[in-house]
Amino acid sequence: MSKVNILGVDFDNKTFNQFQNEFINRLNNHLSTFIVTANPEIVMAANENPEFMKILKNDPDYITADGIGIVKAAKMLKQPLPERVTGYDLFTWLMDVASDRGSRVYLIGAKPQVIHAVQSKIAKEYSNINLVGAEDGYFTEDLELVARRIQKAQPDKDYAALGFPK
Template sequence: MNRHKLLSITISLGKYHEFVSRIVSIAELRQSAYVCVSNVHMCIEAYYNPIFANIVNSADIITPDGLPLVKSLKWLYGIEQDRVSGPDLMPSLLESASIKKLNVFFYGATEEVLLDLVSFCSYRYPSLNIVGAISPPFRNLTDIEIHEHINNINNVETNILFVALGCPKQEKWMSAMKGKINAVMLGVGGAFPMLVGKEKRAPLWMQKYMLEWFYRLMQDPKRLFKRYFITNTAFIFLIVKEKILIKFR
């Protein structure tokens, strides 16, 4: 897939269905690969951290998750791009995996969320092959634990590994696992609890007007206020700056 740079990351370009098809193709071959689902937070993290930017840009696919990224590609470069968000992409891939008999594995979140997720997916996609789920501890893993997790994932011939560790932890983890885990890894952030209904997603009208961040902020203001205030402000400033630089080039 072609890419285009937006601030610090190179976004993969294409129609929504092309992203799904490409990921499924990689999964069928059990290639070791990873997909970053990029939003404003990831974009700003990468802008101020060159090491993290390299991790993101080394991904096999970088989807434009947030509408601000999609709108920025249009405003700055005239590129018409579909939004490819984690909460949308995950159900599409689960449906494709169910049809194509691909093995899926869930990694991250809490035991409670994983139990609900497996139960939901078993009901929603009765033909889906769920071959495992791991809720890693909220600390640095030992070398033994790391190898156990790798073996658990590989031994059941996983095709698609959904990773929900949060940004930037999940991107760093997937990068470290490339070449070790024989599956396509997708960093889907908070998609697990959203899929099972533990967290509500913003209404479509709020998504349309790029207010999804505000909806999430109202649900968890203590945790998200600083993040959204800093990252959203920085993103707007940098995008306007880039527009001015383009104008005078």
């Protein structure tokens, strides 16, 4: 798998269409997939926090270039990425896939008013999705408690819009 290293973070050198093909294959094979859509702020945070960098080095299955600054940095390094692959674009496409498959979905992150708006939009535009949970990202509980709550809901897919350090 081709990677482009930008300040220690390895970005997958793929187009949006290539990501889609790989994700469909992983979904069809029931493979858990952890995707990080990293922008320049995430790269800088990882460079300031060794534990965060360790997570980005070891845990994600994919890291996409979610920021034009990442695409420009890759070009400057003479290892151009084919395009920007944003979290929003991946999310809306994955929601289409989830709706087509009648998936159980759990959402976590964003401000309270944003998560409520997303819940409403899902009800209107993705009627086949079974939304088994949705909560904003301003929780104060221990992450283990939140993880158990998500696990108890038994989603097929969970989407997190949590900034660093969560």
